[in-house]
Amino acid sequence: MALSGPQKTVVQTVSVVVIMGGLAWASVPFYDWFCRVTGFGGVPQQVQAAGDEISDQTIKVRFDGSLNSGMPWTFKPVERQIEVRLGETALAFYEAHNPTDHPIAGQASYNVTPYSTGAYFDKIDCFCFTEQVLEPGETVQMPVSFYVDPEIVNDDDAKYVHTITLSYTFYEIDLPEGYASLDAETETDLN
Numbered sequence: 001m002a003l004s005g006p007q008k009t010v011v012q013t014v015s016v017v018v019i020m021g022g023l024a025w026a027s028v029p030f031y032d033w034f035c036r037v038t039g040f041g042g043v044p045q046q047v048q049a050a051g052d053e054i055s056d057q058t059i060k061v062r063f064d065g066s067l068n069s070g071m072p073w074t075f076k077p078v079e080r081q082i083e084v085r086l087g088e089t090a091l092a093f094y095e096a097h098n099p100t101d102h103p104i105a106g107q108a109s110y111n112v113t114p115y116s117t118g119a120y121f122d123k124i125d126c127f128c129f130t131e132q133v134l135e136p137g138e139t140v141q142m143p144v145s146f147y148v149d150p151e152i153v154n155d156d157d158a159k160y161v162h163t164i165t166l167s168y169t170f171y172e173i174d175l176p177e178g179y180a181s182l183d184a185e186t187e188t189d190l191n
Contacts, residue, residue, distance in 0.1 A: 055086035055150040060163040065094055068171035072100050073134065075170050078141060086150040089124065093141045094168065098134035105133045105175045108168045117164045120152040128168060133179055 003011060061084060063077030078093040098104050108128040112121045127142035134140060144166070153159045 053087045053150050055153075057086050057150070057153065058083050059086060059148050059152075059161070061090065061092070061146075061148070062163060062165040063092055063094070064165055064167040066167070066169045068169055071106065071170055071172045072104065073098055073106060073170060075168070084148065086148050086152065089145060089147050091143055091145050092166075093143050094127070095139065095141050096132065096134060096170065097139040098136060101136045103133055103135050103175060103179055105131050105173045105179065106170045107131050107173045108170050110166065110168045113165045113167070114158070114161055116155065116157040117148075117152065117161055120149040120155070120158060121164060121166070122147050122149055131173055131176065132170075133175065 060081055062081045063079065065075045065077050067073060067075055074095075074097045076095055078095055082090060082092060084090040096106070110126075110128050112118050124145040124147070126144045126146075128144070132140075132142065146166075148164065152161070
């Protein structure tokens with residue numbers, strides 16, 4: 001059975017809407033994957049271990065910490081800047097504090113600037129890979145282990161960079177399921 005002109009137009013229009021919706025839905029995970037693989041937009045690389053090559057050349061790494069609006073924690077780097085040799089594994093700490101009377105879960109987003117260095121800033125381990133839950137009044141120091149790939153000196157856009165800034169922004173997320181029920185029980189016990 002062949003479709004008439006108006007029916008064919010409706011089918012084509014619905015098909016375009018479905019395809020566009022699917023592309024919109026897939027764009028966020030695809031963009032995230034693309035940034036992580038290429039370092040685009042200053043997204044650092046996640047690696048399992050440091051490389052073998054350590055250069056005598058050094059680079060300064062500055063640390064920045066901020067909070068999304070409405071996030072009640074305090075959050076800051078313990079050290080503002082360090083100098084590391086290219087390829088050398090470094091360890092830095094950020095401090096977070098929950099001044100409230102209830103547990104709060106948070107997740108950190110991150111990037112490096114200048115953006116051209118994202119492909120060479122390799123994180124081995126980071127608090128940003130998982131959600132963080134701070135109890136009322138709790139203060140924690142959270143580590144990030146990283147190195148700057150010596151290949152940065154071969155990149156025309158990045159080889160003259162002398163300072164990289166690693167930035168984190170913490171935002172509030174829902175408490176994990178176990179915490180949410182504990183928080184509800186605590187409130188019930190208090191009333």
